Amino acid sequence: MNGLKEGWFSETSSLWPGTCLSLQVDSVLHSEKSDFQDITVLQSKAYGRVLILDGIIQCTESDEFSYQEMISFLPLCSHPSPKKVLIVGGGDGGVAREVAKHPDVEEVTQVEIDAKVLEVSKKYLPFMGQGLSHPKLKLVVGDGFVFMSEHKKEFDVIITDSSDPVGPAVSLFQQTYFELMREALKPNGIVCSQAGTVWFNLREVIDVMSHCKNVFKTHAYAYTCVPSYPSGQIGFVLGSLDADINFKEPRRIFNDTEMNDMKLRYYSSDIHKAAFTLPRFAQKALYDNVTNNKDKNENIRL
Structure with a gap:
């Protein structure tokens, strides 16, 4: 996953150019490519578990x-x-x-x-x-x-x-x-x-x-x-x-x-x-x- 580097996940998208949210990651719990999209689940430091689809945060356990x-x-x-x-x-x-x-x-x-x-x-x-x-x-x-x-x-x-x-x-x-x-x-x-x-x-x-x-x-x-x-x-x-x-x-x-x-x-x-x-x-x-x-x-x- 391109957004995951050195223990941090960074979300970037053309929908919000020039800005991103970065989450410190404890571990990658799951990662796969389905017939429709990339699916990743992270255990983050501050937000709990995080669901990411095609590199975009969908939801976090915290909020x-x-x-x-x-x-x-x-x-x-x-x-x-x-x-x-x-x-x-x-x-x-x-x-x-x-x-x-x-x-x-x-x-x-x-x-x-x-x-x-x-x-x-x-x-x-x-x-x-x-x-x-x-x-x-x-x-x-x-x-x-x-x-x-x-x-x-x-x-x-x-x-x-x-x-x-x-x-x-x-x-x-x-x-x-x-x-x-x-x-x-x-x-x-x-x-x-x-x-x-x-x-x-x-x-x-x-x-x-x-x-x-x-x-x-x-x-x-x-x-x-x-x-x-x-x-x-x-x-x-x-x-x-x-x-x-x-x-x-x-x-x-x-x-x-x-x-x-x-x-x-x-x-x-x-x-x-x-x-x-x-x-x-x-x-x-x-x-x-x-x-x-x-x-x-x-x-x-x-």
Whole structure:
């Protein structure tokens, strides 16, 4: 692995040029190349176990709960009754673990294209991989595009837990993908997809927001804080077939006892509301540019 030198792993990518996060490594627990990507699991000095796909950090034992809880509970708590949920991607099992906690959820279907990621996560990342064995979960190894094309109007919520928009994941950030999700939703259904960070990927976030707006009646962008991700933040784009939804106001509010029982460490109704409050540059770039359909080639700067 090119990023591993002299006991340190350094993550570099064209998505965040000129910067990288380096983690001191105690040991390499696993490394292989699947049919789809390079898969590595490290034991790090500060972040615990780390899953890396194609040289990019996907999750760490130290801070994964922030991402997993928010990508799950933002859409789930925005829906009045999320009984049937589809997860596309999420092979580490973290999203499945969180979605299954929601008391209204009765059935979770997860479609992951890379069986090796599932296998590795169960073995080396049990704190997330446990989600792959939950009794609510039906696990499908296959292509999410094909699966959704064969399952119309079935799901209340669709969550896409993908890697970044490079390589095979690029297709999950295109308008055709949002159209496919729309057709797989029940009336008033909600989608939530990983959508990058406004600090390094503002142009890409604007594009994804535009795709979502073109397909869904309502759309919004929210973010969460994850120290091991570029810029320390990651965002989500949400869309709904419900024209009257206000994503900033959760429809399901849990009390402290319920949150303790679900072992939530990041998500709460207050965090839900705050996640949609953006700094001015992001608010103007995302909503003004998307609303006014400004030239896609316009140079977007912070």
